[in-house]
Amino acid sequence: MKEITSAIQLIPLEHYILLSVALFSIGLLGVLFRRNTIIILMCIELMFNSVNLLLTAFSAYHSDPAAQVFVFFIMIVAAAEVAVGLSILVMMKRNVDSVDINLLNRLKW
Amino acid sequence: MxxxxxFLSAIMIISALLVVLSRSPINSVIFLIICFIAMAGHYILLNAQFLAVVHIIVYTGAIMVLFLFVIMLLNLNKANIPQKTSLTRIAAVVTAGLFFLVILAATRHTFEFHARYAFNSNIGLVSDVGKVLFHEFLLPFEISSILFISSMIGAVMFGKRDVKEL
Known part of the structure; x- marks a missing residue:
C-alpha cells in the first residue's frame, strides 16, 4: 500500500485530465453516433464516470476528502437517473415497440 | 506501478470505444462492465478505497445488472435499428473530436497545480470519507434519500400500464 500511494505522485495530473477528457468525448460520440436509446443511456453513464474519475484524481492530489464525498453524491444521482431512464425506455418499448431515439424526434420542438 | x-487507461479507452461501436447491446454492456472494473482499479491506485468498493457495488453490481435485465426482458438484443446516415455519423465524430481538442487545449496550460493541503495518503479510506460525509455533508446525504424515494416512485409509476389501475 505504501508503494501505491508514493507512485501516485509520479504520474502528472495532466494525464488524468487527458484520460477523463478522452472518456467524456467517447461518451459524447456515443450519444451523437447511435440511435439505440439503451446505448445512449450507457454513454451517459460513461460521461458520469469520467467526471467521477477526474474529481477523485483532484481530491487525491489536493489531499481534500470533500471531493470524494461529491463523487459519492454523483453516484447516488446516477443510480436514480438510471432507474427513471430505464423505466422510460420500458414504456417507450411498450408504446411504440421500438427503442429508436428518432421516434421521439417530436420532443425536439 | x-x-x-x-495499462488500465488503455483498457478503459479501448473498451469505451467498443461500447460505442459494437453492434449488439449485450456486447456494449459487457464492455462497459470491463471499463468500470478498470476504473475501480484507478480508484485503488488513487488510494480511494471507499469509492472503489462503492463503485464496484453500485455500478457493476446494480446499474449494469439493471441494464442487462432490461435488455433480456424486452428482448432488445435483436432490435433492428437502422444506423444513422453517414453524414450524421461523420458530423458526430468531428464534433466529439473537436470537443476533445477544445477541452484539452483549455485545460492544458491555463493553471498551475499547487496542492491545497499537505500530502495525506489516508483521505480515501472509509473512516476519513465517513467523517467528512457525516459532519459537513449530513444534510445533502439525508436529502439524497428523498431523491431516491421519489425516483423509485417515479419508476414504478412509469412501469404501470395505466395510472387508473392503481
Whole structure:
C-alpha cells in the first residue's frame, strides 16, 4: 500500500485530465453516433464516470476528502437517473415497440 | 506501478470505444462492465478505497445488472435499428473530436497545480470519507434519500400500464 500511494505522485495530473477528457468525448460520440436509446443511456453513464474519475484524481492530489464525498453524491444521482431512464425506455418499448431515439424526434420542438 | 496506470487507461479507452461501436447491446454492456472494473482499479491506485468498493457495488453490481435485465426482458438484443446516415455519423465524430481538442487545449496550460493541503495518503479510506460525509455533508446525504424515494416512485409509476389501475 505504501508503494501505491508514493507512485501516485509520479504520474502528472495532466494525464488524468487527458484520460477523463478522452472518456467524456467517447461518451459524447456515443450519444451523437447511435440511435439505440439503451446505448445512449450507457454513454451517459460513461460521461458520469469520467467526471467521477477526474474529481477523485483532484481530491487525491489536493489531499481534500470533500471531493470524494461529491463523487459519492454523483453516484447516488446516477443510480436514480438510471432507474427513471430505464423505466422510460420500458414504456417507450411498450408504446411504440421500438427503442429508436428518432421516434421521439417530436420532443425536439 | 506507473505501468499499471497506463495499462488500465488503455483498457478503459479501448473498451469505451467498443461500447460505442459494437453492434449488439449485450456486447456494449459487457464492455462497459470491463471499463468500470478498470476504473475501480484507478480508484485503488488513487488510494480511494471507499469509492472503489462503492463503485464496484453500485455500478457493476446494480446499474449494469439493471441494464442487462432490461435488455433480456424486452428482448432488445435483436432490435433492428437502422444506423444513422453517414453524414450524421461523420458530423458526430468531428464534433466529439473537436470537443476533445477544445477541452484539452483549455485545460492544458491555463493553471498551475499547487496542492491545497499537505500530502495525506489516508483521505480515501472509509473512516476519513465517513467523517467528512457525516459532519459537513449530513444534510445533502439525508436529502439524497428523498431523491431516491421519489425516483423509485417515479419508476414504478412509469412501469404501470395505466395510472387508473392503481
Amino acid at each position: 506507473i505501468f499499471l496506470f497506463y
